[in-house]
Amino acid sequence: MSTSSLLADVGAGTPPIEAFLDEAVQRRVDGVVVAAVDVPDRMLEPLLTSGAQVVTVGSPRHGTSTDVVSSDDERIAADAVAYLHSRGHRNLGIISGPVRVAPGSARLDGYRQALRDHGLRPFYLRGVFTSAGGLCGRRSVGVDQAVRVDARVVNVLSSSVSGDLVVVGAGIVGASVAYHAARAGAAVTLVDAGRPGGGVTADSFAWVGASGVRKGPAAGLRATATAEYHRLGAELPGLPVTWSGSLSWTGQDSAPDAGPGQTIVDAATVAALEPALRRPPEWAVWAPGDGAVDSVGVAERLVAAARAHGARVHLDARVTAVRRDAAGRIAGVETAAGLLSGATVVLAAGVATAALGASLGVRVPVEPSPSPLFRLRAPAGLVRTVVNTEDFDLRQVAADRLIAAADSPERTLAAVRSTFHGAGGVELLSTRLGARPMPADGEPIVGPVAEVPGLYLAVMHSAVTLAAAVGRLVARELVDGTVESALSGCRPDRF
Structure with missing residues (x-):
């Protein structure tokens, strides 16, 4: 005897439940297992009338006669x-x-x-x-x-987290959330209007550092940045991260106090670290633990790893709306290809997060902030560390390529040529102007939205720096049901 099964996700609200039950009656199924707690008795009556055997999971139903599998x-x-x-x-x-x-x-x-x-x-x-x-x-x-x-928070009575999670945005933050959630066992759908890392992620200078004096609500989170990338690199061997250290200096006569993970070094040490410098500064801040990432490459690896853990990935699929069910709970997102159902939606869409939130009546105080990035042709080995000066942030990304974050391509080109020996032939190859999502207070916005059950925000500046940490913590909250103290200063309700 052969059998077949129908499986329906009824998390999106009453109409999908009715549609499934109607189809079950039309197909004359032999039996139905109802594992949703909020299916009204009236919806089961056509099934019972048709002669189908109905088993409900939960508490006994007083309006119908069904077998019940229940817990006390x-x-x-x-x-x-x-x-x-x-x-x-x-x-x-x-x-x-x-x-x-x-x-x-x-x-x-x-x-x-x-x-x-x-x-x-x-x-x-x-x-x-x-x-x-x-x-x-x-x-x-x-x-x-x-x-x-007291970090010892005991969690006994929470229900299992809804398994269907939709992440909007395949930039480095959304890709990290999708990867960590899928790795933890959630049923993840990742959707993006373009390609992995194709938005502002591609316009990031992508300096990853946890050194220095840190202040503000996300200080503890930023302090874990490099450790989290080392962890991620161990999970995904070959992750495109370069641990070169960073050198920073200004034109001031006296050096600042060194922060955690930093050392004040003299001109001789600077010259050893960056041999091509024409005039090594008298002092510089050396952070040997700092590095940089290929931000697009990391996003691509995270998306591929999420897919390997079972995530469904929809690229070139713009989200047109976030849907709610009749009870006001999140039901999924609408795209040109149709509805992608999910009881939880994570908005990690950069500056687009504000518009998506506004469509639900949720204010997300994020504004676009210009992010100029210049690509330069340069001799191999011209720059060995991440160099931070008053003129530019600069690093070597390939044998004959530099990238610089600065205000003016002309001034940047002139500054590079005057700062390094052998840089007279450095050429400007391209200029990109991205739009970083800048929260009103400069701190990350991460957490659930109380007025829209099922909605979760993950938008921030320094997204590349924080992506490894934030992805892991958000996944723990949504999959394991924990409340992560590291995110307590980042919650949306502070505004």
């Missing part, structure tokens, strides 16, 4: 409270899920009763059964603030 959600919640209490925890909160469905209400009942039994005060928030909904709930009850003091 009330007992599970009570046991979880008892376990945490036995381990010495006393301030116990719960994100219960929607109380209109049985799992949410049963868990809340078990939680409340168990806290009464132990003489504790209940502290709960009603959420939705999505990853971003859970993250928003945790932040609302103060988890982000708690982890700054």
Whole structure:
């Protein structure tokens, strides 16, 4: 006897559920397993009338006669409270899920009763059964603030993260999120209007450094940049990263204090590090741990690795809208080729993130910031490190190629020729003007959007520097359900 199966993703809302159930009736299926908690009884009546066997996963249904596979959600919640209490925890909160469905209400009942039994005060928030909904709930009850003091956050009652994740943007940040989430086991769809790294990622100078004095909400995140790229390089051998170190100097007479990972070096040391310099400065800041990446090459490797872990990749497919279901939850994204369903959507689309957010009534305070990048023909080995001066940021990217980040191609060309021996024949090959996504306060915007369950933002300046770290942390939040303290200063609700 041969059998066949139909599988339907009903996470996008009621119309797809009805369409699937209607098709099941038309095909005269022998049986249906319903594993969605919010399917109304009325929708099952045509199936039952047709003679099909129906099994529901969850709590018993009072309006229909179906077989049920269920768990004792009330007992599970009570046991979880008892376990945490036995381990010495006393301030116990719960994100219960929607109380209109049985799992949410049963868990809340078990939680409340168990806290009464132990003489504790209940502290709960009603959420939705999505990853971003859970993250928003945790932040609302103060988890982000708690982890700054105590990183031992216990997570027992969270539902499994919705497996269908859509990442909008295959630049280096979106590619990193897609790779890390797919590697962690999520069902990932990555969509981009162009090619991997084809947007502002391609216009980045791509200096990766964790050295120096760091301030601001993302200081801890930036401090991990080089370590995260070393980790990523171990996972993806051959990743195009060059660890050359960086040299920085200005025209000031006295050197600044060295920050973490930095050393103040004299002219002789500078000359040894950069032999082609005409006039080595009296001092320079040497950061031996710094490096640079081929940003497009890294994005391409991340996308290929995400695909190898099962991600579906849609390139040259512009997202025209982000869709919500009848309950206001994220349902996926619309493209010219149709709807790409997903219960969670990560917007990592650079400056386009603002417009996509605005279509949902969400303000994303990001503006385009000009990013000039010049490509130069130069002798092999002219520049050996990442060089940062008042005139330019400069590094060698191939035997006969330099790239420079500066304001004027003419002034940059003149400065390079006057700074290095053997640079008289250096030529300007091309000029690109990218548009970096610059948040209003200069800090990354990373995290769930409370007013749109299922929406998650990942947009920032220094995207290349932070991509390896941010991709891993965002994947942990969305796949594992953690709340990452390193991202606590980057949340969208700070605006």
